[in-house]
Amino acid sequence: MLMNMMILNFTLTIIFLFLKHPMSMGSVLLMQTILVSLIMGNLSFNYYYSYILFIIMVGGLMILFLYMTSIASNEPFSKNFLLLIPFSLLLFQFMTNKNLFNFFINNEEMLKMENFKEFNYILSKFINLPSSLIMLFLFIYLFLTLIAIVKITSLKNGPLRQLN
Known part of the structure; x- marks a missing residue:
């Protein structure tokens, strides 16, 4: 499959x-x-x-x-x-x-099965301390980008066409 x-x-x-x-x-x-x-x-x-x-x-x-x-x-x-x-x-x-x-x-x-265990070990490295700060920064950056996009695309003066 x-x-x-x-x-x-x-x-x-x-x-x-x-x-x-x-x-x-x-x-x-x-x-x-x-x-x-x-x-x-x-x-x-x-x-x-x-x-x-x-x-x-x-x-x-x-x-x-x-x-x-x-x-x-x-x-x-x-x-x-x-x-x-x-x-x-x-x-x-x-x-x-x-x-x-x-x-x-x-x-x-x-x-x-060894590859599955190795793959999960590599994924768990993202949550450990050195990489967790980078992930936290990435989450904050994505959240701020989301807020900026919502502010840019307001219905009154945004770049998108208003739907009637």
């Missing part, structure tokens, strides 16, 4: 390179965020960090969605089905023949 999610994430990355419309790029980015959060949750023992990543990315995507709909609200959405055919064939080939993707990622190496 983990391998299929990684293959799908790789395919979405390639598709993202060929997209031109902001709404389609946002939808692919949302799908990639969900997949990366699920992969992170499967690789660690808890889903805490993947949940935080998902919440932050969805919050940013909501702001981008609001901004793009106010700037390019009537832009036509063009579908290119000829681009979809090679990528669907590539995805089908990767899903049926997993030996093609094994040279990218060694599946046995990822699934060992």
Whole structure:
């Protein structure tokens, strides 16, 4: 299951390179965020960090969605089905023949319990004393940025268009 999610994430990355419309790029980015959060949750023992990543990315995507709909609200959405055919064939080939993707990622190496323990040890270093001050500074910085963005985008004189 983990391998299929990684293959799908790789395919979405390639598709993202060929997209031109902001709404389609946002939808692919949302799908990639969900997949990366699920992969992170499967690789660690808890889903805490993947949940935080998902919440932050969805919050940013909501702001981008609001901004793009106010700037390019009537832009036509063009579908290119000829681009979809090679990528669907590539995805089908990767899903049926997993030996093609094994040279990218060694599946046995990822699934060992020693790697899980080492991964959790690395994550616990973020909470220890030297790094905790940096994380506290980052939280305060993000909170102040959130307050500044709320003040900038007030309904009376903000850069966003008012919705009637």
